[in-house]
Amino acid sequence: MTKHKLPKGFQASGIHSGVKKKRKDLSLVYSKTPCKVAALFTKNAVKAAPVLLAEEELAKDCHIHAVVINSGNANCMTGRRGLKDAGRIVSETRKLLGASKGTVLTSSTGIIGEFLPMKTILKGLPKLVKKLSRDGLDDAAQGIMTTDRFAKVSVRTFEMAGKKITISGFTKGAGMIKPDMATMLGYVMTDANVSEKALKKALFECNSSSFNAITVDGDMSTNDTVMLLANGKSGNKLILEKDKSFNTFKGNLKAVCVDLAKMIVEDGEGATKFIEVSVKGAHSKRDAKRVADAIGNSLLVKCAVLGGDPNWGRIASSAGSSGVKFDPDRMEIKLDGVTFFKVGRKAAFVDRKKSKVFKKKSVKIEVDLHAGKSEAVVYSCDISKKYITLNSYYTT
């Protein structure tokens, strides 16, 4: 497999330190040139220590050199000791990198309510720093996995006024995935030269149609983090919010974020099928999103997709339960391109055994409310017995 590329000036690594039994559990991303950063964190009232620490650091100084991430332990509900542990990881990493100025951030993912095995992690850090390389992106992506079945990396390169720009991202997902927040762990690096304001705006906007548009099980995590690091090494003219170049940059960033978000859903715990829920004709963007969320989160809809059962009544019902007002008689429901309900009546009879609806690995649910012009897309997955098995006896 060819290695995924990092933007200019970035290095990365991922190793097994011993937090987890066998798989890689420690990752690092580093840029010698300090980076501007935009970040979004979980809206959960219960926030993990590394999230609290990162929020604090970013309020002071928005130029960072590195992010160090462990999997296998979320460092959440660990109180003062958890904050101290996170701080120790940051200071040790900074020392090892020789990055005396600028900030190092840390993230964690894994079981909640256990203290970090600090000896193990501190012993692993020198090795992690030593392994840093231009080819380390895939290792870093592996190091943040929990129940993920595959590493999730996406890279886009494009030109802007003769300068080649790269955006590379990696993420983890699997369980405790629900939209309406910055979700799970995701890191996107770029060598583009972007103003801080433009960087934040781009991440916020791309997030809403990528990471915030996915759901696996409706459970919001305590450690959700998305970071975008830009070191400006590509030497392009500074991108400001109002520039045309901002849209080019944002378009490519969005492509990377949507790629990563879709991978999370494809790899949802126990998932067998990918579901795209597309709602249009809503009165407002917010309405469209709420209806799409309600359908994407419905356990009964997920079960129907698993069973290849075009049970469109459940889709109507979950749309109706969203709290959004609409006229059910004007509703239109399409499953994998087949119209099942239109102008107040059933439009298709499908012999389930013979039908091809909901039979492929990727399925589509389209709802038109005929109440306005707004639309939204949500990515989801079905639920299988494996989800239950994986989560009944979870040990990290």
Add this chain to the structure above:
Amino acid sequence: MTKHKLPKGFQASGIHSGVKKKRKDLSLVYSKTPCKVAALFTKNAVKAAPVLLAEEELAKDCHIHAVVINSGNANCMTGRRGLKDAGRIVSETRKLLGASKGTVLTSSTGIIGEFLPMKTILKGLPKLVKKLSRDGLDDAAQGIMTTDRFAKVSVRTFEMAGKKITISGFTKGAGMIKPDMATMLGYVMTDANVSEKALKKALFECNSSSFNAITVDGDMSTNDTVMLLANGKSGNKLILEKDKSFNTFKGNLKAVCVDLAKMIVEDGEGATKFIEVSVKGAHSKRDAKRVADAIGNSLLVKCAVLGGDPNWGRIASSAGSSGVKFDPDRMEIKLDGVTFFKVGRKAAFVDRKKSKVFKKKSVKIEVDLHAGKSEAVVYSCDISKKYITLNSYYTT
């Protein structure tokens, strides 16, 4: 098995008409003396035809004689024809009962998006009316079942100023069960003499701590209906809202509603364990309910209970995801009486293999937010692979 009793003046019946293959599918409750009625319906934007019809009827005339209910077909997303079908069932039943004055209401439950098999139902109605008896409550409870494994009936009798009063209720549940609305189908009859205002107030208040306090899968139904019928046959002095007797009546009504609500959760599709989620120390009643709902609805918490895994971190996380603000460090979490988190630190280490936590048929989750004095209780159940099986290939 001894038969459950109906209040004075009520008769009931339940038969197999042919909507379902084998099991009873048509039920009737009747009082020759007209009844005052209080009713709550689904808040789903997609409402079934019988719900729309009942809302319309109750706006005109609040004295009713009978409720006729079919299972096996929800008569929902069936447009004008669905409304006409529901109206036909009402008029035929009224004719057969000779109840020329007063209203007959109808409810349906089952698959969404199919027209009612009217020939079958109309053929069944005369038999249904003929079977009416003082002993018919259990038959009626069977006639409204869908994937329920047992019929759900609860009866309370009490005295009020020398008059014996009976409250009898029956309900169905199984899937598409979520709080925050009048949920599923439930019918409660009483011979108490109660003012219309007091009746409505009593039902509304009891509903919030019974039917609205349960969740199986977080999926709100299109047909949810709870009705309370009072024919006044016990001859007690009229109960008004401000009377002391109102509280006695309400207390007994609540006991019946909570009984029925708990039975729904115990019989949740594929459920193996009953979960009581109790939240206290919240800033407001609303906050307490939101946190309890978030925990009771969490798929990850349900999975942990199934596996007998005291994964309290998931409980903290789902509480935090509720949107309610609180200080995680002041949070207290008890599982089956064992304190797992208190004053900002882990309080118990439990060897999962040896522990008794989450091992019984009925488990308890207690959360104290230490932020105020409000509390709420929500009843839920675990989720097993059977839920997935039942709902992947659902035909009614």
